[in-house]
Amino acid sequence: MPGSVPEVRVRVMNSAPVQGDGEWVLYWMVAVRRTRFNFALQRAAFWASELGRPLLVLEALRCDYPWASDRLHRFILDGMAENRRAFGRAGVTYHPYVEPALGAGRGLLEALAARAGVVVTDDCPAFFLPRMVAAAAARVPVLVEAVDGNGLLPLRAADRAYPTAHGFRRFLQRELPRHWAEAPEADPLAKRSGPPAVPLPEEIFDRWPPAGSDLLMGDAAALAALPLDHAVKPAPLRGGSEAAGAGLSTFLSARLAGYAQGRNRIEGSAASGLSPYLHFGHLSAHEVAAAVLEREDWNPGRPSPKATGSRQGWWGASASAEAFLDQLITWRELGLNAAAHLPAYQDFETLPDWARATLLKHSADPRPHLYTLGELEAAATHDPLWNAAQLQLVREGTIHNYLRMLWGKKILEWTGHPREALEVMTELNDRFALDGRDPNSVAGIFWTLGRYDRPWGPERPIFGTVRFMSSQNTARKMDVTGYLRRFGPAGAADGR
Ligand SMILES: Cc1cc2nc3c(=O)[nH]c(=O)nc-3n(C[C@H](O)[C@H](O)[C@H](O)COP(=O)(O)OP(=O)(O)OC[C@H]3O[C@@H](n4cnc5c(N)ncnc54)[C@H](O)[C@@H]3O)c2cc1C
Incomplete structure (x- = not known):
């Protein structure tokens, strides 16, 4: 469709019709939180000019998503502050809604969708988003389209899950050239035609007011007032x-x-x-x-x-x-x-057969060191390099790339069962890492357990034939002294 987005990226989420007399076209921004290079926004702008209606953008932030914390909220809010400026410049109504209390946002999407001609949203395959979007689409009386803006290859260009990077790369090399020219427009609002912005109706504004400038611009007290996990402090990295x-x-x-x-x-x-x-x-x-x-x-x-x-x-x-x-x-x-x-792609059972079998065979092996989730979270192990990586995660929301692999492998070694290792890795990574909860975290965590890898000899206790890594080898191969100084127990101070 000219001016729109490739069909393979558009998923129709319900059987409701386009409402030609709708007051606006609603873009419900849930994952692709930007105004540029955004297929879903491009699609919504297309619908707005097709229907001759203004565009209204809702970027909402709940307070009860798993691991909701000052860190994750702050990073998203940094982006919302910028989106508010960018949509303002483009003359588009933007509603940055941040739930002040549990359940306060309930009904907002339905209220906006009930008066819309079409609802466009992001098609993200991870976290709670697929369930949330499907449930919302079933409730609203208007067509909902979910648009895939995840990567260079549309998600539906493949018809199955690839078990190895080599196989996926080969598929990608065959498939990518035909999608290369179908990149998103740098500025999907540049050529927008149609009526100017509509003000948000008063009854909606009053019941679900937009986030205040204090919260968007970084006021610590405004963030502290939200019901979030305040123990996970904002990261030094700014979002947006x-x-x-x-x-x-x-x-x-x-x-x-x-x-x-x-x-x-x-x-x-x-x-x-x-x-x-x-x-x-x-x-x-x-x-x-x-x-x-x-x-x-x-x-x-x-x-x-x-x-x-x-x-x-x-x-x-x-x-x-x-x-x-x-x-x-x-x-x-x-x-x-x-x-x-991959159905249930976060389940231990989805590991390749060889990896699951070897890990289960060794699941009762004695563990020379066993730590609880609390001890691991507190970086209270016998291994200074691992502790430093964990402290970097807690303080900064990232772990150095190579050490992230070691971090995961040691959790496998130091917990009572590989299933427990999976739970602990997910909990720590998704709670503290800025990029946790991403499909890449699932890929990385499952890689430490054998997914996308092959068996490695010799067979060892606990790991079986899953690839082993040791802190000693890492410390021998790399210069870790500065890192240990920075993230030692008396290292850098918290937060920003
Ligand atoms: C135990 C474990 C947990 C991980 N958790 C996460 C996570 O929560 N979120 C996350 O995005 N990645 C995760 N990864 C993958 C990888 O470590 C990170 O993507 C990488 O550290 C990001 O740093 P960067 O942006 O500087 O990467 P760069 O080296 O600059 O790479 C550029 C981009 O490529 C992608 N990428 C790089 N390495 C990988 C990889 N191994 N798998 C998938 N994509 C990759 C990322 O999008 C990255 O931003 C994890 C890996 C492990 C072993």
Whole structure:
């Protein structure tokens, strides 16, 4: 459809009709929390001009989603403050609603949808979002479309979950060229026609008032008044698309060239640090990939080489750009692929047969060290490197990329059963990590238990043939002294 988005990205969520006499077109922003490179916003703007109705954007934040905390809220609120400015500049009504008390937001979506011609929302396959969107679509009297803005490859371009990165990469190399030209518009509101913004009806404004500037702009007391987990403090990293764009620019100019060699380095790591922005939808994977390829003078019209599934050489770019794109596209979208196509993708039972069998065979092996969730959360283990990684997670909401793997492997080793390890990893990662709850966290956590990997000999206690990692080896291979100093028990202070 001209001016709209690729059909494969649009999912019709109910059988209700378009209401030609609706007062507005509603975009219910739940995952892709940005105004640029946003397929769902592009689709909503298209409907608004088709129906000749104004566009109304609702970005709502509940207070009862799992692990709701000062940290997660603050990062999202930073983005909402920017979205308010950007929609204001574009002349679009934007309603940033932050639930002040449990259940206070109930009925808001229905009230706005009841007067809409069409509702467009984000199609995110993870966390509680699929259930929330499906339940809402069943309740409203108007067509609801969910639009997939997750990655470069539409979720429905694949018809199954891929068990290995190699297989997925081969599929991606065959499939991606036909989707490359169908990127989202940088500014979906630029060519918007149709009536100007409508003010939010008074009865809606009064019952569900927009978040105040104090809360959006960072007032600590306003955040403290919300019913959240206040023990998880705001992270030092600022949220929102502007901070994401600044992070991307710095990465491109200062670290991308050394990415292949330096991604895993602990001191002076070349990793991008972009995953929190990708997770909260403040940054588009399309935008990141295009920016990387532009620096490489890459020509999208060049003939694609054969899809071999090889990690290097497919893009015809530098080794570092290829390595980065492999993480950003293959690994990131492999996680999305599992979330979209593997039923119950967070269950232990979905591990590959060999991994489940070997872990269960060794589940009763004696554990030289056993820790409770509380001890692990408090970084109170015998292992200073692991403790430092856990303290980084608690203080900053991130863990150095390489250490994240070690962090997971040790939890497998130090808990009473692999199923318990899975629960503990999920709890700590999803509660403290800015990018937790993402399909990538499921992929990463399950990788430590054998998903996307192969058996490794020799067979060992606890791990069986699942890949083993040791802190001693890591400390031997990498310079960890500065890291241990920074995140030792007396290291940096909390929060920002
Ligand atoms: C135990 C464990 C837990 C993890 N939890 C998360 C999580 O909660 N959220 C999360 O986004 N990632 C998670 N990962 C994957 C990976 O560690 C992070 O994506 C990466 O650390 C993000 O840092 P970066 O943005 O600097 O990565 P970069 O190296 O700069 O990579 C760029 C982007 O590629 C993607 N990417 C990179 N590595 C991976 C990977 N191994 N799997 C999937 N995508 C990848 C991410 O979107 C990342 O932002 C986890 C890995 C492990 C082993």
